[in-house]
Every structure is written in structure tokens, then in C-alpha cells.
Amino acid sequence: MMKTPLYYVQAYRWGKIDNHSYVVGIFSDSSLAQAIAKKEEEFRGGKYECVVYIAELNEPIESYEL
Helix, strand or coil: CCCCCEEEEEEEEEEEECCEEEEEEEECCCHHHHHHHHHHHCCCCCCCCEEEEEEEECCCCEEECC
């Protein structure tokens, strides 16, 4: 069970994980992370797709499914 989850936003060029990517940010609120991910995609004109991951300090990162 997670104590305090963190939401990690990663942007992938053309949505491909084996292409260029960068960290958009790390957030304490899932709604904020999703909103920032959407804004980043819009800002990049569709060239990047963002994924929100759930993370806990010192633990592996998991994908966040709605």
C-alpha cells in the first residue's frame, strides 16, 4: 500500500517510448499531473504524448491507468 503517492509525468516524442523523452514534472496530486500532461501535449503541438506514472519514494514506477 502506498503511503504518499507521487505522480510523475514523462513526455515521449510521437508517443514512442524508444524515442526522445523528457520529464515534465513530479506532482503530489493526480488531477494536477493529468492537467499538466494535457497542457504539455497541447504546447508541443501533438509531437509529444505524455504518460502519468504513479511512484513512491524508493520504489519502482508504475503506469497510472484511469
